[in-house]
Amino acid sequence: MRPAYRDPAYARYLKRFIPASVLYVGAIILASTLIPDDAKASPLTIGIALLPGMACITMIWAMARLLVEMEDEYLRLIEIKKALIATGFALAVAATWGLLELYTDVQKLPVFLIFPMWCGGLAIAQFWMKARGA
Amino acid sequence: MKNRLKVLRAERDWNQQDLADALGVSRQSVNAIETGKYDPSLPLAFRIADLFSLQIEDIFLRD
Numbered sequence: 001m002r003p004a005y006r007d008p009a010y011a012r013y014l015k016r017f018i019p020a021s022v023l024y025v026g027a028i029i030l031a032s033t034l035i036p037d038d039a040k041a042s043p044l045t046i047g048i049a050l051l052p053g054m055a056c057i058t059m060i061w062a063m064a065r066l067l068v069e070m071e072d073e074y075l076r077l078i079e080i081k082k083a084l085i086a087t088g089f090a091l092a093v094a095a096t097w098g099l100l101e102l103y104t105d106v107q108k109l110p111v112f113l114i115f116p117m118w119c120g121g122l123a124i125a126q127f128w129m130k131a132r133g134a
Numbered sequence: 135m136k137n138r139l140k141v142l143r144a145e146r147d148w149n150q151q152d153l154a155d156a157l158g159v160s161r162q163s164v165n166a167i168e169t170g171k172y173d174p175s176l177p178l179a180f181r182i183a184d185l186f187s188l189q190i191e192d193i194f195l196r197d
Contacts, residue, residue, distance in 0.1 A: 007160070074163035074172050134171075 009069040016062035024055035056115050078134055082125040089121030090114055136195040140168045142186050156185055 031048050039045045067083070070076040094114055100106045143153050150168070154161040159178070166172035167182075173194075174182065183190045 071158075072160045072163055073175055073178060074166050075160055077172065134166075 007070050007072045007075055009066055009071065012069060013062055013066040016065065017059055020055050020058035020062060024052050024059065027051035027055055052112075060115075078129060081134075082122055082129060085125035085128065086118050086121030089124060090118040093117055135173050135197060136170065137167065138193050138195070139164070139182070142188075142193065143168075153185075157181055 031052060034048055035045050063083070067076060067079055070079065094109070094117075097106070097109045101108055139153075143150070148156075150161050150164045154164045157164070157178070158181075163172070163174075167174055179190050179194060183193055186193065
């Protein structure tokens with residue numbers, strides 16, 4: 001049996017995304033360990049706190065490169081649709097919760113959660129598109 | 135857009151994977167085009183036409 005077609009861009013994506021996600025988790029642990037909760041902003045604390053952000057930017061870059069480098073136009077369309085659904089999901093949650101924060105005393109949603117929420121939206125889109133037979 | 139891809143493929147006794155391999159695309163792409171879920175780009179439509187030695191309009195039909 002022949003192996004199923006797999007766009008070579010996926011392999012390059014994983015090579016970029018997996019180290020960045022490991023770096024993200026490591027940087028979060030490092031920042032949480034080294035920076036006390038009540039720490040003042042200083043070049044050192046800002047520098048450490050920016051490390052997970054750099055990893056996030058690398059993950060976003062890896063996802064953007066996937067869309068640019070994919071050779072199979074139909075699979076690329078599927079990935080773009082998933083990204084649009086994830087974007088809509090993250091924007092909807094952020095906007096709705098932001099208004100709740102503005103007019104009520106609900107707990108504040110930390111802004112850094114927007115990116116993990118977007119990734120969650122990507123997973124929802126994956127299941128939804130699969131259920132629709134895409 | 136309607137197309138005759140499934141008929142042309144069957145005439146050659148190819149399955150979707152055979153056609154996908156010949157075109158250098160995924161089987162999902164061939165399936166999506168055959169079932170009308172996806173209209174291929176012009177370059178891919180030309181590749182399909184070249185593969186069957188036909189004109190694009192002999193394969194893809196207006197609705």
